[in-house]
Amino acid sequence: RRVAILISGRGSNMVSLIEAARAGDYPAEIALVLSNRPDAAGLDRAKEAGIATCVVDHKAHPTREDFEQAMDAALAAHGIEFICLAGFMRVLTDWFVERWSGRMVNIHPSLLPLFRGTQTHRRALEEGVLVHGCTVHFVVPELDAGPIIAQAVVPVVPGDTEESLAARVIVQEHKLYPHALRMICDGTARLENGRVVFSRGW
Ligand code: GRF
Missing domain, CATH: 3.40.50.170 (Formyl transferase, N-terminal domain)
Incomplete structure (x- = not known):
C-alpha cells in the first residue's frame, strides 16, 4: 500500500509512521509526505528520512476546492492509495472526503x-x-x-x-x-x- 502522510506542523506522528514502515513485514510504504505549510518542521524530518515531500500551500489557492484539487493531483502523481492525516490542520470538503472514503484516516x-x-x-x-x-x-x-x-x-x-x-x-x-x-x-x-x-x- 502506498501511503501519504498529510501534515501541517512538527510531524512527530509522521516520524513514528515512517519508522514503523521501515520494518520488512510492514504492509505499508510511506511514499509521500505532503504539507499545506511550507514551513512545517515535519518536512525537514521527512526529507532526512529519505521520504518524498511536497508542499501544497493553501494560501496559494483561491478556494478550498482548488487547494484540494492540487493536493489530489499530487497524490495521484505519487500513486498514493491511502492517506494518514497527522496534525493536518485544514478542514476537508465533502468532495475530498468522499473521494478518499475508506482510504483516509486521522x-x-x-x-x-x-x-x-x-x-x-x-x-x-x-x-x-x-x-x-x-x-x-x-x-x-x-x-x-x-x-x-x-x-x-x-x-x-x-x-x-x-x-x-x-x-x-x-x-x-x-x-x-x-x-x-x-x-x-x-x-x-x-x-x-x-x-x-x-x-x-x-
Ligand atoms: C497530535 O496530537 C495529533 O493527535 C493531532 O495533532 C497533533 C499532531 O502532532 N491531530 P504531530 O505533528 O504529529 O507531532
Whole structure:
C-alpha cells in the first residue's frame, strides 16, 4: 500500500509512521509526505528520512476546492492509495472526503466521541475526566466523527497540566498510529457500510 502522510506542523506522528514502515513485514510504504505549510518542521524530518515531500500551500489557492484539487493531483502523481492525516490542520470538503472514503484516516488526541475539535487536553482537565487518550478513525465529512479503528487510554493524574497530559497522550499516539495503519493495510480492519469491521482474532 502506498501511503501519504498529510501534515501541517512538527510531524512527530509522521516520524513514528515512517519508522514503523521501515520494518520488512510492514504492509505499508510511506511514499509521500505532503504539507499545506511550507514551513512545517515535519518536512525537514521527512526529507532526512529519505521520504518524498511536497508542499501544497493553501494560501496559494483561491478556494478550498482548488487547494484540494492540487493536493489530489499530487497524490495521484505519487500513486498514493491511502492517506494518514497527522496534525493536518485544514478542514476537508465533502468532495475530498468522499473521494478518499475508506482510504483516509486521522489521529485525534482524545477518546472520541469525547472532545472533538481542538484543545482536547485542556477540555479533558476542565471536565475532570479520569481517563483520556487518543483515537485513530476513518475520516468522514463531519469533523472527528468517523468510525473508530483503535484507541489508547491514559490516566489523568492529580496535578496534571495541559502539557503533562499532552505528553502522556502523545507517547500513546506514536504507538497507536502505526498499529492502526498496519491493521488497515493488512485487512484486519476495514470500513464496510459506514462501520469498521475487524477480522483475524476479533
Ligand atoms: C497530535 O496530537 C495529533 O493527535 C493531532 O495533532 C497533533 C499532531 O502532532 N491531530 P504531530 O505533528 O504529529 O507531532
